[in-house]
Amino acid sequence: MSLDTDITSILAKTIGPSAPIFLKQVCMKMKKRPSELIKQDLDSLIDQIYEGVRKPLGDDTAQKIKDNLETLK
Amino acid sequence: MKIPILIKLLIIMLILTIVPLGIMGFLALQDEKAIGMNAAENAQSMGKFVISDSDLALEELGEKLITEKAKDVATQLAIYLVAHPTMTVADLQNDTAFQKIAVQKLGERGYVATIDETNTIRFHPNPMMINYDTHQMAAEYPEFWAVAEPIIEGKPFGGYYNWLDSDGVVRSKYMYHQPVGVLTADGVMLHVAATTYMEEFTQPSKQLEEKLNSSIQKTVSHISIATESMSSANTILMITLISIIIVIVIVIIVATSISRPIKQLTIIADQISMGDLQIEINVHTNDEINDLAESFRRMINAFKMMVSMHESYEEEKK
Numbered sequence: 001m002s003l004d005t006d007i008t009s010i011l012a013k014t015i016g017p018s019a020p021i022f023l024k025q026v027c028m029k030m031k032k033r034p035s036e037l038i039k040q041d042l043d044s045l046i047d048q049i050y051e052g053v054r055k056p057l058g059d060d061t062a063q064k065i066k067d068n069l070e071t072l073k
Numbered sequence: 074m075k076i077p078i079l080i081k082l083l084i085i086m087l088i089l090t091i092v093p094l095g096i097m098g099f100l101a102l103q104d105e106k107a108i109g110m111n112a113a114e115n116a117q118s119m120g121k122f123v124i125s126d127s128d129l130a131l132e133e134l135g136e137k138l139i140t141e142k143a144k145d146v147a148t149q150l151a152i153y154l155v156a157h158p159t160m161t162v163a164d165l166q167n168d169t170a171f172q173k174i175a176v177q178k179l180g181e182r183g184y185v186a187t188i189d190e191t192n193t194i195r196f197h198p199n200p201m202m203i204n205y206d207t208h209q210m211a212a213e214y215p216e217f218w219a220v221a222e223p224i225i226e227g228k229p230f231g232g233y234y235n236w237l238d239s240d241g242v243v244r245s246k247y248m249y250h251q252p253v254g255v256l257t258a259d260g261v262m263l264h265v266a267a268t269t270y271m272e273e274f275t276q277p278s279k280q281l282e283e284k285l286n287s288s289i290q291k292t293v294s295h296i297s298i299a300t301e302s303m304s305s306a307n308t309i310l311m312i313t314l315i316s317i318i319i320v321i322v323i324v325i326i327v328a329t330s331i332s333r334p335i336k337q338l339t340i341i342a343d344q345i346s347m348g349d350l351q352i353e354i355n356v357h358t359n360d361e362i363n364d365l366a367e368s369f370r371r372m373i374n375a376f377k378m379m380v381s382m383h384e385s386y387e388e389e390k391k
Binding site: 012013014015017018023025029052053055056057061 | 106120374375378379380381
């Protein structure tokens with residue numbers, strides 16, 4: 001599986017089928033497409049996602065997503 | 074028309090439970106009565122068969138005992154006569170030792186008497202009957218006479234006869250007579266006649282028959298009473314009512330466990346539609362409703378994310 005698929009499936013556990021849209025938004029900030037993501041982008045991506053999720057969903061949920069994404073490293 | 078899940082489940086469960094229960098109850102009631110009666114009839118006919126066999130066997134045994142007693146006494150008398158060849162009938166009637174042999178008790182109410190070849194009683198437990206000519210009984214007791222008459226022929230003979238007792242009851246008796254085989258000093262051939270009531274032998278089987286009949290009668294009446302009371306529908310009604318109550322309780326529990334979370338999710342959906350994304354979903358079940366609740370959680374999170382993204386976008390635009 002590609003990296004973006006793994007990230008999408010982790011996000012989907014929390015926000016459902018809209019996970020690819022959210023990932024696309026985050027990637028846009030990194031000036032990349034989801035399919036172009038590589039392992040070296042993970043640290044930055046995880047931080048971006050954490051920040052993006054923390055405000056609407058709270059610290060606990062954001063931390064949980066972060067921990068799950070860390071396993072992809 | 075809106076029909077709640079609870080009512081739907083209740084109707085289905087009640088139909089599934091009560092209809093087969095009613096049919097089975099009705100059939101079981103019919104079968105139970107038939108089987109019970111059949112068993113009682115079989116037991117009765119089997120009992121009668123056994124008792125009839127026992128009766129025959131006991132009668133045979135009785136005949137044998139009476140016959141053997143007559144033969145035994147005849148042998149004893151023969152020995153006595155051989156030992157006392159000079160004694161006439163008159164001498165013997167005064168001889169206590171001979172009397173003790175010639176007159177004996179047989180069973181409870183039977184006896185052994187000694188008669189001569191002219192059918193005159195020579196030795197009898199009732200002193201009034203001594204020297205009584207039994208020919209006099211021929212007209213009054215023809216059955217007795219049919220058994221007693223062959224004495225004249227001098228051969229052993231046995232047979233049944235009905236005897237009218239002083240209590241007015243006619244009872245069956247068996248008599249066997251056996252010639253002593255040795256003449257007295259005055260040339261008389263004595264015959265030993267042993268007789269008793271056959272009911273003495275068949276009494277146990279009669280008692281058994283009475284017990285069996287009474288037991289079967291009790292069983293039949295018990296079956297009748299039980300099935301009649303059941304046929305008055307009390308038992309079936311009771312079982313049905315208990316079943317209905319149990320079914321209703323189970324249906325309420327099951328239906329509530331299904332409908333309650335659905336109602337909660339309906340309320341949550343309505344609140345989301347009003348823009349409330351802070352609502353918490355407290356639905357935890359072990360079925361598909363839990364999956365639905367999870368979908369609601371993800372949907373709320375997605376809405377929150379979208380709102381957040383939209384706000385960020387608006388801020389960036391400013």
